[in-house]
Amino acid sequence: MLIAGNWKMFKGPGETAAFCADLLQLLDDDAKGVDVVVAPPFVSLQAAVAELEGSPIRVYAQNVHWEEEGAFTGEISRSMLIAAGAAGAIVGHSERRQHFGETDETAARRASAALEAGLGVIACVGETLAEREAGETEAVLRRQVEAIAVAVPEPPGELDVAYEPVWAIGTGRTATPETAQEAHAFIRGLYPVERILYGGSVKPENAEELLAQADVDGALVGGASLDALSFTEICRTAARLSRS
Numbered sequence: 001m002l003i004a005g006n007w008k009m010f011k012g013p014g015e016t017a018a019f020c021a022d023l024l025q026l027l028d029d030d031a032k033g034v035d036v037v038v039a040p041p042f043v044s045l046q047a048a049v050a051e052l053e054g055s056p057i058r059v060y061a062q063n064v065h066w067e068e069e070g071a072f073t074g075e076i077s078r079s080m081l082i083a084a085g086a087a088g089a090i091v092g093h094s095e096r097r098q099h100f101g102e103t104d105e106t107a108a109r110r111a112s113a114a115l116e117a118g119l120g121v122i123a124c125v126g127e128t129l130a131e132r133e134a135g136e137t138e139a140v141l142r143r144q145v146e147a148i149a150v151a152v153p154e155p156p157g158e159l160d161v162a163y164e165p166v167w168a169i170g171t172g173r174t175a176t177p178e179t180a181q182e183a184h185a186f187i188r189g190l191y192p193v194e195r196i197l198y199g200g201s202v203k204p205e206n207a208e209e210l211l212a213q214a215d216v217d218g219a220l221v222g223g224a225s226l227d228a229l230s231f232t233e234i235c236r237t238a239a240r241l242s243r244s
């Protein structure tokens with residue numbers, strides 16, 4: 001089970017160091033047996049890495065480019081992330097797709113390049129509300145997952161897929177456990193990835209019912225990951241379920 005916190009555009013280096021120190025205090029033995037990742041903004045990566053050094057908590061970036069260097073303003077390369085101590089990156093997040101022109105193809109290129117460099121990857125997929133209401137959920141997921149499968153035909157253990165229905169991200173509206181399970185089973189049937197995370201308004205109150213689903217292997221948490229207590233609570237729930 002993997003619990004990953006996507007901090008989006010929150011927490012500079014100072015807040016990051018303080019948050020990570022709290023997390024180390026809070027993530028006690030009750031949270032053992034679950035993989036934990038935090039994904040701060042680029043400028044806060046090194047602060048997180050320094051604070052978490054020696055702990056099993058890994059630090060991911062929120063994006064990565066496929067080229068080594070070049071005229072790509074606003075982007076960051078794999079070796080820059082590795083030099084900062086990051087262990088992986090999120091790619092294809094719906095906010096990148098919605099606001100910054102990320103496509104299935106660019107998300108897949110990012111995933112493949114990052115894996116080649118030895119980084120872990122959380123590749124995000126998910127349908128919008130309009131697509132769900134039009135009955136296009138499976139077609140959209142198929143298109144998004146197949147783009148990744150073409151770039152990475154045999155998914156290594158370092159690749160996690162996150163199913164994040166866009167209508168559930170930051171809206172407080174969570175997919176029902178059944179809806180999540182159905183989508184996860186569909187994705188698993190398309191692509192033999194080891195872990196499929198659910199993302200979309202996961203919080204301590206709903207984590208258990210979502211994580212208890214057969215094909216839900218963890219969570220990508222946005223809003224609730226910004227609070228050390230809520231995030232720890234979700235990690236503890238995942239650890240408890242992994243033990244049972």
Ligand code: PEP
Nearest residue numbers: 169170199200201222223
């Ligand atoms: C996310 O940013 O990946 C996410 C799922 O956000 P939230 O938990 O706030 O819906």
